[in-house]
Amino acid sequence: MKVPNMLTLLRIVLIPVLVAVYYLPLSWAPLAAGAIFAVAAVTDWFDGYLARKMNQMSPFGAFLDPVADKLMVAVALVMLVETYASPLLTVPAVIIVGREIVISALREWMAELGERASVAVSYIGKLKTTLQMVAIFALIIVDPGSNYAWTGIVALYLAAGLTLWSMMQYLMAAWPHLSDDL
Template sequence: MNVPNLLSLLRLAMVPVFAAVFFLPDPSARSWAAGVYALAFVTDIADGWIARHFHQVTRLGRILDPLADKLMTFTVIVCITAAGIIPLWAVVVFFLKEAAMGVGALSMYHKTEDVIPSNWLGKVSTGVFFVVCAALVLFPGIPSSWATGLITLALVLTILAFVSYLLQYLSLTGRRKS
């Protein structure tokens, strides 16, 4: 077990903490929840940097890292939907995209014992999604049309990242058949 994998495990442990804090009746709870989410985002950046910089990339880490990211992001989007900040369709779109990526990752892992590493578009979409969701957690009074517009922008970017991964997956698995 290395430091990047420990940071991913810490991020996994933060998922229920975020949800519990988000729904506390305390007026400062949303700020604390945003802080937990920000800490998760920072550990995501740190574990990736440490893993690459110190050559600590592992198969376990290439599974734990995106799993922790997706569970945290899914929890955040479910919470802000349950709070009435964004529409339900946003969770459905996010879930379907993540389910498709999960199936693809499992398929890829089954065929190659590895997964596609993140690319710049995936990193940008993750960053934008974080900023949008953090803003919606911190400022739940944002007008509904703005909240919907912001989450739509974030979802469009994540779908574009998904398409880039899908094309890479098809290219890699197509090459293996030849």
């Protein structure tokens, strides 16, 4: 098995570990859960880098990498929404998860048309992902009642804004195909 694919599989294996550690009733659990999430976030970047650098790109990796990313983010956001129990966190979480569903469906549909390249990952998408990972990490490690939680919440709103912006870019790129039979 190729190293990038092993890193992607590691990210998937870390999901239940993240959940289990996050809910441990121990004082160090938030830091440990944050460390697990940080490892997953770094492997997200690292597996793509290695796949390109070592020329180990594969159909399996191309399929599984975005699945692993979306699962990790969605699971972390669901945990945080439950922990924070506030519309303040629920709104950006819904925007982020909703966008991932829309864009995944759009990419699949565009691929069926042979137009996958027109909805390829953009710079804004990469920036959005980075900000999202930083925000989620911050929200995992801080106490929801602390003043530091605002840093993560603000970063999550910025990520949600970039999420909407990148979704609009993807939809505009696909619009000629979407509007053919209106």
